[in-house]
Amino acid sequence: MAKRYYRTETFKARRSIGYLIRRLNNLTIPHAQARFADQELSFTHWIALMSLRNGITHSCSDLARHLGHDTGATTRLIDQLESRGLLVRRRDADDRRIVNLSLTAAGHAVATALMPRTMEFWNDMLEGFADRKFKAPRSAVLIRGTTRV
Amino acid sequence: MAKRYYRTETFKARRSIGYLIRRLNNLTIPHAQARFADQELSFTHWIALMSLRNGITHSCSDLARHLGHDTGATTRLIDQLESRGLLVRRRDADDRRIVNLSLTAAGHAVATALMPRTMEFWNDMLEGFADRKFKAPRSAVLIRGTTRV
DNA sequence: AAGCAGTCTCTGCCTCGGCAGAGATCTTGT
DNA sequence: ACAAGATCTCTGCCGAGGCAGAGACTGCTT
Numbered sequence: 001m002a003k004r005y006y007r008t009e010t011f012k013a014r015r016s017i018g019y020l021i022r023r024l025n026n027l028t029i030p031h032a033q034a035r036f037a038d039q040e041l042s043f044t045h046w047i048a049l050m051s052l053r054n055g056i057t058h059s060c061s062d063l064a065r066h067l068g069h070d071t072g073a074t075t076r077l078i079d080q081l082e083s084r085g086l087l088v089r090r091r092d093a094d095d096r097r098i099v100n101l102s103l104t105a106a107g108h109a110v111a112t113a114l115m116p117r118t119m120e121f122w123n124d125m126l127e128g129f130a131d132r133k134f135k136a137p138r139s140a141v142l143i144r145g146t147t148r149v
Numbered sequence: 150m151a152k153r154y155y156r157t158e159t160f161k162a163r164r165s166i167g168y169l170i171r172r173l174n175n176l177t178i179p180h181a182q183a184r185f186a187d188q189e190l191s192f193t194h195w196i197a198l199m200s201l202r203n204g205i206t207h208s209c210s211d212l213a214r215h216l217g218h219d220t221g222a223t224t225r226l227i228d229q230l231e232s233r234g235l236l237v238r239r240r241d242a243d244d245r246r247i248v249n250l251s252l253t254a255a256g257h258a259v260a261t262a263l264m265p266r267t268m269e270f271w272n273d274m275l276e277g278f279a280d281r282k283f284k285a286p287r288s289a290v291l292i293r294g295t296t297r298v
Numbered sequence: 299a300a301g302c303a304g305t306c307t308c309t310g311c312c313t314c315g316g317c318a319g320a321g322a323t324c325t326t327g328t
Numbered sequence: 329a330c331a332a333g334a335t336c337t338c339t340g341c342c343g344a345g346g347c348a349g350a351g352a353c354t355g356c357t358t
Contacts (some may be wrong), residue, residue, distance in 0.1 A: 020219070068175030118167070
């Protein structure tokens with residue numbers, strides 16, 4: 001039998017975990033993407049390259065699971081990276097349904113070169129927290145530089 | 150001078166806050182949307198109705214800020230709700246740039262009727278946590294019922 | 299051996315949301 | 329009074345990602 005953390009009578013949207021998750025996303029991911037705006041690659045592209053670089057993923061469906069996308073979208077993502085010469089597709093010899101992905105030297109170089117951007121981004125984001133020793137206010141500012149909740 | 154929580158030499162993607170935020174989103178929001186699949190309204194539609202119902206927002210730009218969307222997308226969202234007869238637009242008398250939004254009786258009823266769905270959803274999601282007294286594993290299962298990381 | 303279910307990749311179609319520009323209106327400064 | 333800037337809404341255009349279906353392949357069952 002389920003606990004009832006939320007009830008319709010007492011529900012306050014802005015205190016709910018759903019609202020906070022959504023907000024957390026809205027306040028971070030777009031900023032991260034913005035740091036890639038001058039690049040011919042998107043933030044998502046970079047994540048894909050990194051997961052290949054680190055051996056976390058090896059195929060299209062792997063990557064789809066990792067990114068939380070469907071395989072159709074992922075196929076197209078891989079198309080873009082392949083056409084830029086950052087990775088190569090190679091049909092698996094043992095299981096011929098699978099297309100193995102591997103970074104080219106260029107892909108490896110790009111992935112590595114863009115790492116500092118993301119490090120800086122998250123360090124900037126988290127900067128305000130340590131100063132306040134994680135004494136987060138109830139539901140107010142989650143991330144530095146936000147407007148009012 | 151910024152603290153350096155993350156460094157390129159030690160960065161582990163799956164331990165990073167960015168990865169976890171993204172994952173938290175991917176594992177919750179789509180499930181919430183699924184609970185509205187049988188409805189002629191989307192989860193986002195419902196959130197818009199609720200924020201009007203509770204007086205959190207009153208105009209298009211209000212709503213855009215609340216949802217974290219741009220005003221263009223929000224205009225179209227409002228179009229859809231208006232054409233379904235769930236809200237009405239009325240030009241503000243004092244500031245004629247503004248279009249005030251207000252729920253119709255039908256809109257109010259729909260918003261209220263759909264509340265239990267969302268309550269149940271979050272209660273279901275959180276159920277596993279209390280059992281474990283919030284002893285979350287390092288980076289593994291964040292939400293009940295997920296596949297492996 | 300043959301069928302059947304499951305997996306993997308790819309494609310076409312569609313919706314959602316971001317971006318940029320336009321027109322109307324308000325506010326502020328001179 | 330008037331210009332300049334800001335704000336609000338709306339539109340057209342575009343890319344990203346979800347969904348459904350197809351074709352190729354694997355592995356299990358009978």
